[in-house]
Amino acid sequence: xxxxxxxxxxxxxxxxxxxxxxxxxxxxxxxxxxxxxxxxxxxxxxxxxxxxxxxxxxxxxxxxxxxxxxxxxxxxxxxxxxxxxxxxxxxxxxxxxxxxxxxxxxxxxxxxxxxxxxxxxxxxxxxxxxxxxxxxxxxxxxxxxxxxxxxxxxxxxxxxxxxxxxxxxxxxxxxxxxxxxxxxxxxxxxxxxxxxxxxxxxxxxxxxxxxxxxxxxxxxxxxxxxxxxxxxxxxxxxxxxxxxxxxxxxxxxxxxxxxxxxxxxxxxxxxxxxxxxxxxxxxxxxxxxxxxxxxxxxxxxxxxxxxxxxxxxxxxxxxxxxxxxxxxxxxxxxxxxxxxxxxxxxxxxxxxxxxxxxxxxxxxxxxxxxxxxxxxxxxxxxxxxxxxxxxxxxxxxxxxxxxxxxxxxxxxxxxxxxxxxxxxxxxxxxxxxxxxxxxxxxxxxxxxxxx
Amino acid sequence: xxxxxxxxxxxxxxxxxxxxxxxxxxxxxxxxxxxxxxxxxxxxxxxxxxxxxxxxxxxxxxxxxxxxxxxxxxxxxxxxxxxxxxxxxxxxxxxxxxxxxxxxxxxxxxxxxxxxxxxxxxxxxxxxxxxxxxxxxxxxxxxxxxxxxxxxxxxxxxxxxxxxxxxxxxxxxxxxxxxxxxxxxxxxxxxxxxxxxxxxxxxxxxxxxxxxxxxxxxxxxxxxxxxxxxxxxxxxxxxxxxxxxxxxxxxxxxxxxxxxxxxxxxxxxxxxxxxxxxxxxxxxxxxxxxxxxxxxxxxxxxxxxxxxxx
Numbered sequence: 001x002x003x004x005x006x007x008x009x010x011x012x013x014x015x016x017x018x019x020x021x022x023x024x025x026x027x028x029x030x031x032x033x034x035x036x037x038x039x040x041x042x043x044x045x046x047x048x049x050x051x052x053x054x055x056x057x058x059x060x061x062x063x064x065x066x067x068x069x070x071x072x073x074x075x076x077x078x079x080x081x082x083x084x085x086x087x088x089x090x091x092x093x094x095x096x097x098x099x100x101x102x103x104x105x106x107x108x109x110x111x112x113x114x115x116x117x118x119x120x121x122x123x124x125x126x127x128x129x130x131x132x133x134x135x136x137x138x139x140x141x142x143x144x145x146x147x148x149x150x151x152x153x154x155x156x157x158x159x160x161x162x163x164x165x166x167x168x169x170x171x172x173x174x175x176x177x178x179x180x181x182x183x184x185x186x187x188x189x190x191x192x193x194x195x196x197x198x199x200x201x202x203x204x205x206x207x208x209x210x211x212x213x214x215x216x217x218x219x220x221x222x223x224x225x226x227x228x229x230x231x232x233x234x235x236x237x238x239x240x241x242x243x244x245x246x247x248x249x250x251x252x253x254x255x256x257x258x259x260x261x262x263x264x265x266x267x268x269x270x271x272x273x274x275x276x277x278x279x280x281x282x283x284x285x286x287x288x289x290x291x292x293x294x295x296x297x298x299x300x301x302x303x304x305x306x307x308x309x310x311x312x313x314x315x316x317x318x319x320x321x322x323x324x325x326x327x328x329x330x331x332x333x334x335x336x337x338x339x340x341x342x343x344x345x346x347x348x349x350x351x352x353x354x355x356x357x358x359x360x361x362x363x364x365x366x367x368x369x370x371x372x373x374x375x376x377x378x379x380x381x382x383x384x385x386x387x388x389x390x391x392x393x394x395x396x397x398x399x400x401x402x403x404x405x406x407x408x409x410x411x412x413x414x415x416x417x418x419x420x421x422x423x424x425x426x427x428x429x430x431x432x433x434x435x436x437x438x439x440x441x442x443x444x445x446x447x448x449x450x451x
Numbered sequence: 452x453x454x455x456x457x458x459x460x461x462x463x464x465x466x467x468x469x470x471x472x473x474x475x476x477x478x479x480x481x482x483x484x485x486x487x488x489x490x491x492x493x494x495x496x497x498x499x500x501x502x503x504x505x506x507x508x509x510x511x512x513x514x515x516x517x518x519x520x521x522x523x524x525x526x527x528x529x530x531x532x533x534x535x536x537x538x539x540x541x542x543x544x545x546x547x548x549x550x551x552x553x554x555x556x557x558x559x560x561x562x563x564x565x566x567x568x569x570x571x572x573x574x575x576x577x578x579x580x581x582x583x584x585x586x587x588x589x590x591x592x593x594x595x596x597x598x599x600x601x602x603x604x605x606x607x608x609x610x611x612x613x614x615x616x617x618x619x620x621x622x623x624x625x626x627x628x629x630x631x632x633x634x635x636x637x638x639x640x641x642x643x644x645x646x647x648x649x650x651x652x653x654x655x656x657x658x659x660x661x662x663x664x665x666x667x668x669x670x671x672x673x674x675x676x677x678x679x680x681x682x683x684x685x686x687x688x689x690x691x692x693x694x695x696x697x698x699x700x701x702x703x704x705x706x707x708x709x710x711x712x713x714x715x716x717x718x719x720x721x722x723x724x725x726x727x728x729x730x731x732x733x734x735x736x737x738x739x740x741x742x743x744x745x746x747x748x749x750x751x752x753x754x755x756x757x758x759x760x761x
Contacts (some may be wrong), residue, residue, distance in 0.1 A: 215563075222461065223646035226563040226584030226623055231647075296564025342541055342562040440521070 093122025
């Protein structure tokens with residue numbers, strides 16, 4: 001049965017207090033569990049006490065006189081908590097666009113239990129103080145934040161950050177996201193130094209000379225629209241260099257928001273060689289093509305840009321074949337003033353957290369490209385593995401880190417209802433299916449108030 | 452036929468019937484322009500703003516004159532004298548104009564899609580007078596009127612656009628419009644100034660100007676922006692002139708029977724020999740200017756909706 005949400009069930013923008021609470025004693029009834037140990041046709045009762053999974057049992061074995069809260073999960077799916085390893089939360093610096101707390105609220109609304117924040121804050125996340133500030137802001141929160149620090153001070157590409165100190169403060173990777181480390185020697189040093197901590201270097205791959213002045217993917221659409229193009233090879237060339245450096249230094253290289261057929265092929269070859277190269281793709285890169293830019297709506301402006309259909313197909317194939325390890329949103333809030341303007345004047349980037357699940361279901365689950373287990377790999381297991389963190393599992397005696405979704409519910413994207421502080425989505429008014437029902441993480445429980 | 456458009460943002464999606472209607476309407480306005488008092492009351496009471504964010508002499512004067520010939524009330528806004536320098540956004544400017552109850556806006560802007568954007572911000576009609584490298588539909592329409600006057604129709608006519616195609620809104624609008632009308636189109640430029648996948652426009656692509664002249668009935672010569680040399684699209688103006696300039700020597704050697712057009716302003720002696728530009732045997736450049744007023748009258752009239760009430 002399909003259900004629809006009514007307007008009265010939704011809640012208003014950035015409602016101040018967090019909507020999660022301590023998971024004291026909750027029994028999840030008739031749950032379908034997604035994980036290699038579970039038969040998806042069977043139902044289970046999952047008992048959570050003090051935020052931990054206490055037991056997983058067949059429904060009839062559960063005690064009828066259960067004293068705590070019971071949640072009926074027939075028709076819902078229980079998955080290991082989703083982790084978005086690429087978000088921009090704009091704090092410190094642009095709190096008008098997003099704060100750590102509004103970003104975390106958006107993450108919950110999107111079905112995530114953890115995020116990794118990119119360091120292009122203002123000031124740049126390149127020192128312990130800012131890392132501690134980020135972690136402090138979300139210390140007692142359902143959302144776990146894993147800060148990523150810059151590779152170079154102020155992301156200027158000149159001096160390495162104090163990596164060991166930053167690792168001690170809790171960063172999980174280094175990236176100058178927004179641009180590549182142009183100086184190959186600098187990147188070599190970063191890769192080698194980061195090896196001591198077994199964390200990856202995450203690279204935004206773009207040759208700024210080839211991409212110079214570009215507003216969208218270079219192709220027939222850009223030729224038609226008279227918009228300066230960002231050629232696919234601007235990405236491919238840097239991906240190729242980065243893979244060579246990763247091979248030479250035997251280090252971990254993660255390719256952020258991969259968007260071209262050429263880059264997918266390069267990563268495929270690197271993996272065939274057994275290199276420690278991983279990649280992520282965004283929902284918009286497997287959903288939209290450059291044709292969308294014909295509207296000149298700056299909500300279709302992002303970097304890497306929306307590519308032509310052959311690239312989009314290569315991204316989907318790369319996800320399917322395991323060349324692309326993870327789905328990450330590159331959640332990039334921008335103010336209305338900045339985005340509501342002529343195309344070339346607008347900054348790059350769109351929101352991602354609150355539409356990612358619906359788009360993944362629409363583009364990957366519905367057409368049969370992925371089963372639920374494969375989606376869990378891309379949105380939970382692999383992001384954790386790439387960053388050297390323990391991936392959550394659905395099993396007794398662990399802290400419950402769960403994303404529970406209603407896969408059938410139909411809803412219409414309404415940007416005015418977003419928990420994010422920004423509104424820059426190209427998916428407004430899209431009809432999507434599947435939404436978060438509730439979340440568990442860090443001892444907390446969040447029930448989507450729309451249910 | 453009826454002209455049911457609200458805006459004229461480009462020619463890419465304008466049909467042959469619509470283009471023909473605009474050209475036919477322009478022809479009847481040309482007759483008006485020959486009268487002792489070249490003025491009609493068609494747009495009396497309508498307010499039109501000419502919103503020019505980029506410098507322009509020819510296009511702005513042409514629109515202004517067309518508006519005055521149609522008895523509209525006109526306002527001119529140019530970036531150098533307006534509050535744009537104070538950082539006012541296109542949206543704010545547009546909304547202010549809207550608050551003044553303006554019926555139509557003619558916009559010239561450096562950003563591709565600016566006219567599209569404006570058409571979403573205001574209730575009135577928007578006419579694109581050039582948006583970045585994207586389109587300049589009234590220029591292509593006046594070019595087509597000039598061509599039709601000389602050749603009577605477009606079927607099988609060979610039009611070669613020579614010069615900086617990559618950065619040219621005139622080239623794009625002409626490619627879209629001329630193809631729609633059944634002409635054969637070629638583009639000729641240094642390889643660096645040919646847009647990516649331009650072959651998908653189904654145009655002939657030349658890098659050799661002699662071959663282009665041998666092929667074409669009409670040469671539409673584009674202004675080469677001096678700043679492109681600094682961006683290394685070509686090594687020097689001298690080399691550009693020697694290899695891509697249209698000279699009397701080339702025409703006399705290859706083909707004397709050819710028509711030369713130029714949207715202006717001309718870099719005389721660089722993309723086009725000065726005396727060729729002024730030689731009526733070849734050049735229809737001044738006819739283009741005259742036709743510009745008639746075309747803009749036709750576009751303003753058809754978009755105003757006045758044709759429907761009559």
